[in-house]
Amino acid sequence: MSLELPSGLPLNAHVPADSFYELLRSHSLQPQWELSEGSAQSLAAPEATTVLALRYAEGVVMVGDRRATEGHSIAHRRIQKVYPADDYSAVAIAGTAGLAMEMVKLFQTELEHYEKLEGARLSLEGKANHLARMVRQQLPMAFQGLVVVPLFCGFDEVANEGRLYTYDVVGGRYEEEDFAASGSGGREAKAFLRSVYSEGASAGDALRNAIAAITAAAEQDTATGGPDLRREIYPTAVVVNDSGYNEVDDAHVAELSQSVLEEQS
């Protein structure tokens, strides 16, 4: 029985209890697109480039550069690509920036919505699966060339360890044991991480390696923005461990970036 009242309080019982997406759909507010074939090919939407994450002894470090590109030019110098998903997980975006940011916002709302209704957080596996479904929903856009490929990491409160997931364009979800990268500079970043990665590294080492990998990727890939000392733009870095999602202080990232630049030059 529907109890939809003029006040707008959604009391309707047919919507599955804990899904924010279904709630949006019942109000026809969900992100949706009806495109004719090839219609997005001529679009030049900003692209978010390189993000990466690596596991260390107590959790996961996730880092993203700050650049968005539009064709061969720089669209934005200071966009944020690494976001908190909830108190114990983080998501990083690569691909079409506008769609990816909307996806993150919906993902954050969905996790918080579930947590408030159920009185408990989704399991890390549950969050990762949900994100896979959201990527899959973007498939019609991916065929148009507007691709979103996120990275997801979090602290598994049951297994008591940090875990890391990558996705492919059709919503495939893969758990990674060591490190992962996505976006245009992802290949270079992974090559760098492969040479320095060691299992059970400390948080400090992992963070330094992550920033060094972004810097190395920026050396090769024009779409990746390395640390910019002149404008004081540095990568975004977060650490997810048993204390939850923690953003690394900007000053600390700046310090690390400078020492990495000196070492690599």
Add this chain to the structure above:
Amino acid sequence: MTMPFYVPPEQLMKDRAEFAQKGIAKGRSIVAAEYADGVVMLAENSSRALNKIGELYDQMAFAGVGKYNEFEALRVAGIRHADLKGYSYGRADVAAKSLANAYSQTLGAIFTESVKPYEIEILIVEIGPSPDDTRLFRVRYDGTLVDEARFCAIGGQEDELSAQLENRYQAGSSLNDAIKFTAETFEAVEDKSIGPEDWEAAVLDRTNGRRMFRRLSADEITAARS
């Protein structure tokens, strides 16, 4: 053919109100009280799983007394309303006033239109950057909306609790003191001592970051009262 008896509308409303009041009077109460950094909400509830107090949004909380299934449906509806609004516009656009109005409209409509009125009473608590921004909206079973200040008691023993709180309430107290005087008020009204496991307590605290709602554990309540 049978003809329904004519019932005067006055009588109909009176019967419905009496029915709802009776249901609410059976339930245990909830007290919300302002303290220096926010609002503390306290209820006697031995169930760990079925909560009477819950998070609505960043700066907003919900408390309900009466029939669990009925106020739970309203809690869910409130979270949906708030999350939809926050997602469609911005987080800062979700305000207790509009939510309290929606609750008031909904309960009013249920009271007059449905077969049975809801046997509940709810409280919407909101805090803001300064103590002046604190709002305590209470919505009765018939949709009556009241804007309270400093403290508020709902449920079966609301009159006794309010009378006691009038003497015990201290403005600008610390969280520990606020827990102390609200818990003592409960014990004075019920004339028995209540164990730490039998409290359900939560705070909305300005110092908690974006999501200001936090549940208090039995240990925290014990520590605060010692």
